Amino acid sequence: MPNESSTTWGRGELYETLCLLVIGAGIWFVGVTLGTFDSLNAAMSAYGLNDLLMLAACMGVALFGASVRKSILLRRLMLQRDAAAAQAEAIARHDGLTGLANRRRFIDAVARAQATLGAEPSSAVLLIDLDRFKPVNDLYGHAAGNAVLCAVAERLQQQLPAGGVAARLGGDEFAMLVPVEQGSEGLTRLAQAVIASISEPVSWNQNDLKVGATVGVAVVAANHADPDAVLHAADLAMYQGKKDGRGNYRFFRSTMDEELRARARIETELRTAIETGAIEPYYQPVVSLPEKTIVGVEVLARWRHPTRGLVGPTEFIPVAEETGMIADLSYSLIRRACLDARAWPSYLILAVNIAPHQFQDAWLAQRILAILTETGFPPQRLEVEITESALIQDLEATRATLLSLRQLGVRIALDDFGTGYSSLYHLRELKFDKLKIDRSYVDAITMSDERAKLVDAIIKLGTSLGLSTTAEGIETDASLDWLSDQGCHFGQGYLFGHAMPKAEMDVVLSAGGDAVGPTDGLALAS
Template sequence: MLFVATASSVLPLAIQALRGFGAGPDVALTNALLLNIALILLGWQRYKALNTELECTRLSEEEARRLAEIDDLTGCLNRRSFAETLGALLESSPRDERALAAIAIDLDNFKQVNDLNGHAAGDLVLRTAARRVASLLPEGGSLARLGGDEFVCVVPYHPQSPERVDHLATRMVEQFAAPVVHDGIAMEITISIGIASSLHLEEGDKGESFQDAAQRLMHKADIAMYHAKKQGKNRFYWFEHNMEDELRFRNEIEAGIRRGILNNEFVPFYEQQVDLETGELVGFEMLARWDSPEMGLIGPDIFIPIAEDIGVIAELSENLIGRAFEDAREWDPKLTLSVNISPVQMRDPWFAQKLLKLLVKHRFPANRLDIEITETCLHENIGMVRSMITSLRNQGVRISLDDFGTGYSSLSQLRSLPFDQLKIDRSFISELRKADHSDKLVDAIVSMGDGLSMPVIAEGIEDEAVLKALGRWGNMKGQGYHYGRPEPADKVIKRLAAAGRLASNNDKGVVDISDAVGGQDRAPGKTTGSGKAAG
């Protein structure tokens, strides 16, 4: 209004002055007009700047919203947005006409891909995985990356046709059979899949929200996926209610194992090893037991695989070995101690040094120790296993190949690795009790041991019939329930005290620490090593 008022007064006078018909406009009014024009231009510029700023803010908010809902690496939905999407689908899907299948997908051994090929290769694998799964989803399906190498998708299906979901899962497994190539390196990838149907939610809380139902459905699919991994990977399973009970039990076991290690609940038991020809006790094998306050005495077949999975087997084993060394120091020095070593421990390049350090710490003679490793260890890193075996033997420790015959050891491996003895698996020995048994396998193993100059020890001698059958192969060692069940340390001490086989009954007592390591007390016929542990 000010501009109109001043302009209507100034402009006509200015035009007349320019044409020479009158005096010029008033200076004050002219200045007011120019100032008004400047204010209008400044305001317009500010208006444009504010509009630009608002547009940038709008775009930033949209990008933030997109990033909050989308996984940046793969372009899939993320966990939060997928839960919202699944909740909305559950709310809008009438159960009698359409069911929803939540499919949890996890890449097998993805960490190994990252470790061996780098994170760039891992990112390529994740993007490829997302692309392959998305290409198979039917109309109405959604895919999300929950984090790491875990994906989840939801697909609608008719309740009467669950085989369509089976077919989809089968195609996913087949799709991942093709390797992912990065920098000329082909990376083999497999997946484990768990499937849960919205029909499984019928037994849930009727008053729960659809968001809570979505979270519960995703959890059930995750449980089924975990079951697929436990069954061997590269496969799929539908959720069943007993899987939830198994997982809950496993979680309790995992927590109990961690507490048990802190509270020293894992204790060594000892099984007798006997010279079959003379019947003389020659040593004991240490067997782990879990003395749980809640569940009682638990065997190693329950907790050892779980301890390996959760990465505490080394700590658990080292604690048990240390306690076994202290127990065995009270025995007759002629009695040996056998200890089983997990394949997981054999992957540790410092295992040999840790074991030798335990020997020195507990002042236990190396020549009385016999460690037992399974054939599984030989296929993972034969070079490192050879180095550790050599290092331990150089210090006087004996090495046995346990459960021989159940793995895939080759003759070349047996010849190249310096084992001290073979242990025949109990499954072969137990066959000897049958009237129509075939002893050809046992005969072949004993002959092989003779040819390689390796003594043989038989596991699983349960009765007199088996013992008598083993008599035809001459001198060997044996162990099994025929000689008694595994016993805790206090009962072993009582047994040895009654037989006069304690260290206190022996004039020499416990071997001095100078013999604890160094390989100075080898078995007859065995060469002494250099006395130096491998680096």
């Protein structure tokens, strides 16, 4: 059955035709009445024509006029339809916010570049991911974020070489398809120019919004199966740039794919290890100076891997921090360490490391209190170590968290002092209990007068502020004697014992609490 719209259209056409026929008849009637057709009728009568034929002629003229009008309307509708189709196509192939090409159009452009690929690479893809974009959205709102995205799009257009395509792939990720005219040097200069351009502040509501960019570069080559493979290669290169510190560029290397797969395997295995408790707390003695009596232990993580054996923290702690698994890992280690240390002498301090971004968690103190309550471990025996990098992320949030921990009775130590950004202001305002001197200073005190003077200054600074000091990485008797003479309160390092599991620590403590040396056979695990 015909639908309602076609029926309505048909009725309209019939009505319009009837109206035009009536108009034609009206013209004929007026012409006859006024005698307009008299001379024409006389000429036509000679050929035997009559008024009916004149009437038909008038109606025919009316119908002709109707067909002309209809043709004009159809032509106008076709032009409007073509314009709408062109607009729809433009919308479908461009990003609505920035006006750049979208992913679909960019993929098509890369496909065309692959189709025209010759013996030498003629084009390359730059994948651009913004750095520090999320804080702009969080602090100033989505309107500010949109302003940044539009500014970035405009700057990419300014940097785009002739014949190139700039696109927004989604979120804060952009891409450029550019001709390779001057080899890797030209691509290097372009990547550097893009990074420098995006790093310029964006003015918005009297605020300077600052973001950065990391760029991955991949040449369109014959070994890429399709456009997605080219983008994947550029993405791997960009990821390597992020890993190396952001704000830089990296070219794709074939080994990156395997590195990424290895990283994915580590993430999967690490998540399983945290859930199953395969990452264990190990304990390194902290001794008083110069007596060398154990007064505490630092909790260090060791991963008992099913195929690789005992894995050190440098291989998995950065991965845990980057993926957000560090919180679950930290709380698991603290809980197990508190359970282990309950049976140890009551004077023994348990020192635990907390990742910098965990101090932004307003509930950190409550989570630690819940662990202490659950395990029955006294807060006065727990010492939380914070690195200097945590101080620059959000000082006020860190201050509030440290205050909550101090109110519980937990001690606070500033770890790796001298390697970061802490100042006298931080030491005064955040009220630490202890400074830990980084091993990079301790290693060189007997070989470098400058390092020795720096360590001496740190010890005297701690004493003047009422803070105890712990030297990390003590490995020789000469270093031990020098630190003791300068008034350092505590020491930690291989000279007193490697990190060891609870069973070995139990043996050491049952022997009277004297630190073991590296040759005592009790601390071979590292």
